[in-house]
Every structure is written in C-alpha cells, then in structure tokens.
Amino acid sequence: MLEIKNLVVQIEDKRILNGLNLTVNKGEVAAIMGPNGSGKSTLSYVIAGKEDYEVLDGEILLNGENVLEMEPDQRAAAGVFLAFQYPLEIPGVASMTFLKATLNAQRKARGEDELTTPDFIKRVNAAATQLEIPKDMLKRALNVGFSGGEKKRMEILQMALLQPSFCILDETDSGLDIDALRIVSEGVNALRSADRAFLVITHYQRLLNHIVPDTVHVMHAGRIVKTGGKELALELEANGYADYRETEAA
Amino acid sequence: MADVTLMKTPAETALAQAFESAKTLLPGNVESRAQAFELFTQRGLPHRRVEEFKYTDLRAFLREIAPFASAPSVDEAKAALADAKALAGIEALQVPFVNGHLVREAVDFHNLPENVEIVPLTEALADNHDWLAKLSPVKWASENPVYQLNTSFMADGVMIRIAGPVETPIHLRFVTSAASAVATATRILVVVEEGASVTLLETHESTNGANHQPNDVVELIAGDRTNVQHVRVNAEGDRALALSTLAAKIGGEAVFNSINVVAGSATSRHQVFAVLDGENTNLRVNGATMLKGTQHADSTLVVEHAAPHCESRELFKTVIDNEATGVFQGKIIVPHHAQKTDGRMMSAALLLEEGGSMNNKPELEIFADDVQCAHGATCGQLDEDLLFYLMARGLPKKEAESLLVQAFLGEALEFVENEAAREALIGTVEAWLKARS
Numbered sequence A: 001m002l003e004i005k006n007l008v009v010q011i012e013d014k015r016i017l018n019g020l021n022l023t024v025n026k027g028e029v030a031a032i033m034g035p036n037g038s039g040k041s042t043l044s045y046v047i048a049g050k051e052d053y054e055v056l057d058g059e060i061l062l063n064g065e066n067v068l069e070m071e072p073d074q075r076a077a078a079g080v081f082l083a084f085q086y087p088l089e090i091p092g093v094a095s096m097t098f099l100k101a102t103l104n105a106q107r108k109a110r111g112e113d114e115l116t117t118p119d120f121i122k123r124v125n126a127a128a129t130q131l132e133i134p135k136d137m138l139k140r141a142l143n144v145g146f147s148g149g150e151k152k153r154m155e156i157l158q159m160a161l162l163q164p165s166f167c168i169l170d171e172t173d174s175g176l177d178i179d180a181l182r183i184v185s186e187g188v189n190a191l192r193s194a195d196r197a198f199l200v201i202t203h204y205q206r207l208l209n210h211i212v213p214d215t216v217h218v219m220h221a222g223r224i225v226k227t228g229g230k231e232l233a234l235e236l237e238a239n240g241y242a243d244y245r246e247t248e249a250a
Numbered sequence B: 001m002a003d004v005t006l007m008k009t010p011a012e013t014a015l016a017q018a019f020e021s022a023k024t025l026l027p028g029n030v031e032s033r034a035q036a037f038e039l040f041t042q043r044g045l046p047h048r049r050v051e052e053f054k055y056t057d058l059r060a061f062l063r064e065i066a067p068f069a070s071a072p073s074v075d076e077a078k079a080a081l082a083d084a085k086a087l088a089g090i091e092a093l094q095v096p097f098v099n100g101h102l103v104r105e106a107v108d109f110h111n112l113p114e115n116v117e118i119v120p121l122t123e124a125l126a127d128n129h130d131w132l133a134k135l136s137p138v139k140w141a142s143e144n145p146v147y148q149l150n151t152s153f154m155a156d157g158v159m160i161r162i163a164g165p166v167e168t169p170i171h172l173r174f175v176t177s178a179a180s181a182v183a184t185a186t187r188i189l190v191v192v193e194e195g196a197s198v199t200l201l202e203t204h205e206s207t208n209g210a211n212h213q214p215n216d217v218v219e220l221i222a223g224d225r226t227n228v229q230h231v232r233v234n235a236e237g238d239r240a241l242a243l244s245t246l247a248a249k250i251g252g253e254a255v256f257n258s259i260n261v262v263a264g265s266a267t268s269r270h271q272v273f274a275v276l277d278g279e280n281t282n283l284r285v286n287g288a289t290m291l292k293g294t295q296h297a298d299s300t301l302v303v304e305h306a307a308p309h310c311e312s313r314e315l316f317k318t319v320i321d322n323e324a325t326g327v328f329q330g331k332i333i334v335p336h337h338a339q340k341t342d343g344r345m346m347s348a349a350l351l352l353e354e355g356g357s358m359n360n361k362p363e364l365e366i367f368a369d370d371v372q373c374a375h376g377a378t379c380g381q382l383d384e385d386l387l388f389y390l391m392a393r394g395l396p397k398k399e400a401e402s403l404l405v406q407a408f409l410g411e412a413l414e415f416v417e418n419e420a421a422r423e424a425l426i427g428t429v430e431a432w433l434k435a436r437s
C-alpha cells in the first residue's frame, strides 16, 4: 500500500531523513519507534504533504501513485490521514463546520454526493459516542480550549468520519491518561480492516499494548535501522535506544 | 481672494459652482448650508498633508464631481428597489431612498409601528421643524470636511424619533440605480428617547461601472438607558467613491452597537464620531472590510469618553486581496474627568497576497489617570500551519483559505444581535470569498 524508497529530506539545510526505506502493506499495522528528534514527525509531515520540507531524493508511492506530486488535499482524498502530534487550534471555526467541510470536500474530490445534514449529524454522533466526546465539545471552535487528551480524541473522531485508507498516528498516546488511552485505542482498533493500513508512531511501548502492531520499525537519525515483530517493542522498552547509537556514528 | 481661487483644484471649483447653482433649489435655509460650505472652502478638499486624510487623499481621489442626482420617477424607484439585495428579506420597516431621494410612496407615514415617528427631511427643512435644532450633535463631525460637504448639499433624508421600545428593525435602504455617475447627499437623524430601543439596518447599493459619489450622514442622539443596534452595509458599485459619516451622541447607562461591513465601492471612507455623554454606557463599534483588486477602504473612528465609567470596544477586521489598500485610523479620547474609562481598540488586517497594503493608525489621547485603555494593530498573512492542517483534512487551498477568512471576519460579526442580519452578513462574506475562487 505505502512504499517509501530512499527518502532524503532536509529543512533549512538540515538533513533530517537520510535514505529512509519503508513498506506498509494493506491491512497492516506498522509501528515506528524511535528517540526524540529521530525524524518521526518529519516523516509523517512529508507523507501528508507539508510544504516546509525539501525532498532531495527518493519517492513515496501510495497504491503505486507518487504522492510527492500531490497537494495535501489530494493526498487526503487519496486516503492519507495524519493524526497530528500537536493538533492545531482554529479559533472561529466551529468543530461541526470544520468536520462537515472536510468530509464534503473529500467526497466531492472522489466524485461522491455531499452528505445531507441529518446523515452527517448521525455519523458525527455515532463516532463521538464511541470516543466519549461530549456534544458540547463539538459546538466549540476546533480544538480551542480543549485539553491535550480531548484534542487527540478529536483527531481520531476525524479519522473515524473520513474513513481514510492510510492512517498515520503521530504520538497519539502522548498526553493521554490511561482511560483516554483505552478509549482512543478502541477507536483505532475499530477501524482496523483488511483494506486499511496504519503507521503508528510512538516513543513509548505502552500504546502498542492497546494497538497491537503487526510490525515494529526502529527509526534513528532519519532511517529505519531495524524491523521486527511486536516483540521488538518490548525489547526496546527494556533496553532503550542506546543500542542504535552506533548506527548513527557509522 | 484671487490667490485662493487659483489654488482651487478643478474639483473644488466644480463643487463651488455646483453649490452656487443648487443652494437656492435645495430645501430649507440657505444660510446654514452656506455656512457649512464656507467652512469647507476655507480648507478645501483634504489631501495627504492633512493628518486625518493622510492615507485617503480626497483631492487625489476626487478629480471630477459627478452631477447631483435628481429624484427618480415612481416606476424607476420601484424597479430599483425590487432589485435591491443588501439585507433583503429581513423583516423590517423599509425607509428606501433611490438616487439619494426618499421614496415616499414606499413609506406609510400614517401607519408606522408603535413608538416610531418619521418626518421627511425635505419637509422638516421647508417647515423649519423643531427637530432641526438637534442636527449636528457631535463637534468632531461638524469640523470634518466630508460632513461639511454633506451639510452643504444634503438633498433628502429623514428624521426619526423613537419614543419607546421598537421590535421591528428600521431599514434605511439606499439604492442608486442611475446608469451614469451621480452624486448624492443624504442626512438621517435618529433621536432615541430615554429608555427606548431600536435596531437600524442601513444598506447602500449602486450600479456597477459608474463613478457614483454618495456622501451619507447618519446622526444619532440616544438618551439615557437606550439600546441601539446598528448594522451598516456598503455594497456600492465597483466604481463608486463612497463617503459616509456616523455621528452619535449617547447618554448614560445606554448600549450602542454599530458595525460597518464593506463589500463594495472602488474607494470608501466611513467615519464614526461617537461621544459617550453619560456614565456607565457601553459602546461597541466594529468593522468588517473585504477588499480586492485596487479597492481602497478607510475606516476612521473617534470615540470620546466624555463621561466616566464607560466601556468602549472597537474591533476592525480587514481582509485584503490583490493590490487593495486598507486604512484604519482610530482614536479614543479620554478627558481628565472621565475616570474609570475602559476602552479597547483593535485593528487586524489579513493580507491574502503580496501586493496589498494596510495602514493602521490607532491612537489614545488620555488625560484621566484612573483608566484602562489599550489599542493594538496587526497585519499578517494566513497561518501556513493552519492552512496545512485544513488541507491535510481534504480542503483544497482556496476553501481552506476561505474558512480561515470567515473565522477572521466572524469575530467582528458575532456581535450583531439581530440574527437574520448576522446570517445575511455571513452570507455576504461567503459570496465575497466565492467570487475570489
């Protein structure tokens, strides 16, 4: 589904991704673990299409199509979804207005009809109930005054509504207490399907107890330095990332 | 004298000629008009070396004077009003003007809502009506050249007295349907008696393609414990040069809330002169301006806290596309006796492209020591990170920009209490954004 080959990315003359290779298959849940600063968020932004990054080499293929040539909205319509590590506050834009605009924009891009208001509200309510998001939160401006955990739940709500085929979760567990972690993980697990793939970025292993990955990749200094099964996460938890330092020096 | 004549611009000479030939034809006492015109002539058309007109050089903008419009026939007026769109469909008492002249046939003067009394200005001037003494309640306006021109040329208008609570909004609807350029000068006086309340809707529309020159003045005298809500829309044609003044004198424990939405004109200047004349009054003056192409819009504001314990909030939002120019000049004046004044003035501009410009000049003139006053001005572009967030959720760039612009202007619109008017203004913003993409 997603294939990244030899991706080299820099920002303001600083090399961040150094020939990164990664493949995620349909139906797979892949985890990326790595120390702070190893380039995990950069990778997620580059897949989603943030402008600030300069791609010097390599390619990103989604179902065989080169996403690097697409605008962020086109990538979204093609199925890419990024749950942000730090979701942004948008003063003056009501959450419901935002949700409806994004959902209809994607439907339009795919040649589908706009949702009727009752149908839209039904879908939002169903997703909000599952994620234990109170209705009055949806009446407020998007993410404005939301707690860290509420913002993360709001990201998953958007994911549930937009039904993307390739979901990137960037440190979705950070800032979540144990209950919120459970709710968010259940929300994500409910979306797991044979047609959908996930890239779960995390610094800690605890999220992976709830969202059990098929594969675990270790990222260091802008590269995937090791790939294994879910047991690799436990190993990292026990030993830390110290073992991978040499790779950087090499 | 010869020197002075020599220094006149062609437009000033044309104005002097127009005044000479019109003064005896215009309704009412020639003396007061002549006095105003004399005051205007002493300084002439204001230009950029006149501080208050530094960013809106009227001498440069006003090179030719359009002929003053004559009254339309009843059929012409009806057709023009049938086409009027600004704040259309809102239930209101309609007081329409076409080409600067009151359409009397459209107002049932003998069957007005309770607590509303309306006298046509032409009648009041001809009869030397008592209310005329109430005109020009604010000295800041009387000293202003645009206002002086209006006093010289005002050809029509109404005087409205609100004696108690009025539920139905009053819609002052100005439509200029003339195909070629005309000048108009209207004067509205609204007297709101102690304890009364009213919503005033004021809309200005004109034909595209003609260099219309409207000069409109609304004067408000609101007594103690009044509540006045005022919504103004400039939807003038694309070549109009629109000058307007709101002069308001507000009593104590009152509420006055005014917004001006600019969606039209090639060039416009809206001046607000407000005097808070009694304690514990609450004033809000907002602006929402949308500019594109080479449009120029000026919002000029003077708020005088003439009494202690008043609160004023001024919020002006300007969106500038292409090479358009926005101007905000705001001044809060707090004399030494106006203790406990709480005044906050903010102007924020959003530049959508490289070529636009914004001139911000907020000022405080404070002579009292126990006050809370602040002003601020910002000028920036849309937040790239927010745009990316919206696009990453599937919104094409223009739509993402539109959503952020709506949110930006929405902050100024949210204080409009009349829900239908607020919705209509949001619609105006949406239409402007749609025309852009």
Ligand SMILES: Nc1ncnc2c1ncn2[C@@H]1O[C@H](COP(=O)(O)OP(=O)(O)O)[C@@H](O)[C@H]1O
Pocket (backbone or CB within 6 Å): A011, A012, A014, A016, A034, A035, A036, A037, A038, A039, A040, A041, A042, A043, A052
């Ligand atoms: N906008 C930016 N400008 C400059 N440096 C950046 C920027 N974004 C990220 N970096 C740098 O790139 C490196 C990787 O950052 P990031 O992708 O956020 O890592 P991670 O998510 O793994 O913590 C860090 O050294 C960070 O300081």
Ligand SMILES: [Mg+2]
Pocket (backbone or CB within 6 Å): A040, A041, A042, A085, A170, A171
């Ligand atoms: Mg990160």
